[in-house]
Amino acid sequence: MKNNKWRLGVPRALFYYYYGPWWETFFQALGAEVVVSPPTCKEIMDLGVSLAVAEACLPVKVYYGHAAWLVPRVDALFVPRLVSVEKKSFICPKLMGLPDMLRAALKPCPLIIDTTVNLARRPEEGLAAAVQGMAGALGIKGSRVDLARAAAEDRYHAWLAKQQGESMATAGCSEEEPASRVYRSFSSPGQESRDALQVGVIGHGYLIFDQFLGMDIPGKVQRLGGKVILTENLTPLQVETACRQLPKLLYWTLGRKIMGAALHLMEQENVAGLIHLTAFGCGPDSLVGDLAERYARRRGKPFLLLTLDEHTGEAGLDTRLEAFMDMLYRRRSA
Ligand code: SF4
The missing domain is CATH 3.40.50.11890 (Rossmann fold)
Structure with a gap:
């Protein structure tokens, strides 16, 4: 001392x-x-x-x-x-x-x-x-x-x-539509276009906000022309309301937040798809990830699960992300 x-x-x-x-x-x-x-x-x-x-x-x-x-x-x-x-x-x-x-x-x-x-x-x-x-x-x-x-x-x-102010509305979004809030700090001026795809990125904050650990997935999505919506961009009420669809209460705080965000975003027509970032070795994620994917499949919402561990190579992850974004663009123009 x-x-x-x-x-x-x-x-x-x-x-x-x-x-x-x-x-x-x-x-x-x-x-x-x-x-x-x-x-x-x-x-x-x-x-x-x-x-x-x-x-x-x-x-x-x-x-x-x-x-x-x-x-x-x-x-x-x-x-x-x-x-x-x-x-x-x-x-x-x-x-x-x-x-x-x-x-x-x-x-x-x-x-x-x-x-x-x-x-x-x-x-x-x-x-x-x-x-x-x-x-x-x-x-x-x-x-x-x-x-x-x-x-x-x-x-x-x-x-x-x-944080909420920074993530507030961009084109087409208003304060009354918090589902459309975009995490702006990942975007660079001039990168967004009016018809950019809205993509939900869900997962633990300590993965997503740690740019080394989470490999800057929101930033990559934005560089591929997407607008990112994170769990943190939704209100607690939206997350909790969405969770009521589940037959049982999820009693893990972060698991419930992630699942609620996933369910809420799946219901938004203007959200083109969801990316779930998970950690290898995470017990709650293995349950929540599977559950979210099943609901997404039933609702026809494209869903990409990315699991990270200390050996994850960035090149392979980039390829999967690019293919996913490409598929979202093709779906939109089909
Ligand atoms: S096991 Fe999952 S919920 Fe628990 S600390 Fe690790 S990443 Fe977080």
């Missing part, structure tokens, strides 16, 4: 892509120096693959790499034990056990702050307990914690609003 200030490492992987701004602001407001690992690159991925158990999915392996990169640079790692981030819904068990798996793999292993986040039964109480636990790990209590939480929530909501 330098000048009585914690240097706290936050791996840029997994749920960092959902809650990073919240965590960073909270710890900074408590006086810690937050060190976020750099964007994923081959060295970080290889490091993670060398440390993780072979059965782990690709995003978890990459998380190991980010954590290991941080080890010599920080006093402690923040690796929350995510059980549930919303009522009656759960996060994948691999994330519940992540702090323990890292302790077994990292040698030497620094202090790991592994606050449990469980909002499954009583979300408000669960969140309050998690906030107290995170601050308590740094030895801080009282009103400073409340102020830090307020700052974190403000930044988080501003970040969400900005």
Whole structure:
């Protein structure tokens, strides 16, 4: 610890892509120096693959790499034990056990702050307990914690609003038609034409937004003339409403989001097809991917499943993507 200030490492992987701004602001407001690992690159991925158990999915392996990169640079790692981030819904068990798996793999292993986040039964109480636990790990209590939480929530909501603003309507889309929202940050000026094909790209945020891991699939689709619609571009209401078609509740938070987005997008006439990006070794994806594909087949909506692992070659993936986009254009002009 330098000048009585914690240097706290936050791996840029997994749920960092959902809650990073919240965590960073909270710890900074408590006086810690937050060190976020750099964007994923081959060295970080290889490091993670060398440390993780072979059965782990690709995003978890990459998380190991980010954590290991941080080890010599920080006093402690923040690796929350995510059980549930919303009522009656759960996060994948691999994330519940992540702090323990890292302790077994990292040698030497620094202090790991592994606050449990469980909002499954009583979300408000669960969140309050998690906030107290995170601050308590740094030895801080009282009103400073409340102020830090307020700052974190403000930044988080501003970040969400900005994301939504960036992804808002382009030609032919309006705020009343959130299904048509396009993830604009992947597009370059002049690339979109009025009759570009709308393509849904669904999958875990930590695959899609990690440009190395996810091989920039949304960017590739846009360079092939498509307009990308992501799960994050839909409202929670649209996703939940679409999920009601399922005979049973999907109780994995991300699985439900992906399935709801898939079902919603399948119903949109102006969406030409769907691409589902999955990770090799992902249990929930093996179920959700198959289910989404069956529904797409029944509804006649073209569906491309792309499964990524550490050996996936970009050239093969590009070929499949180009063939899919080509088929969508042919269908439209048939
Ligand atoms: S949901 Fe799938 S990709 Fe995500 S951590 Fe779990 S197994 Fe890995």
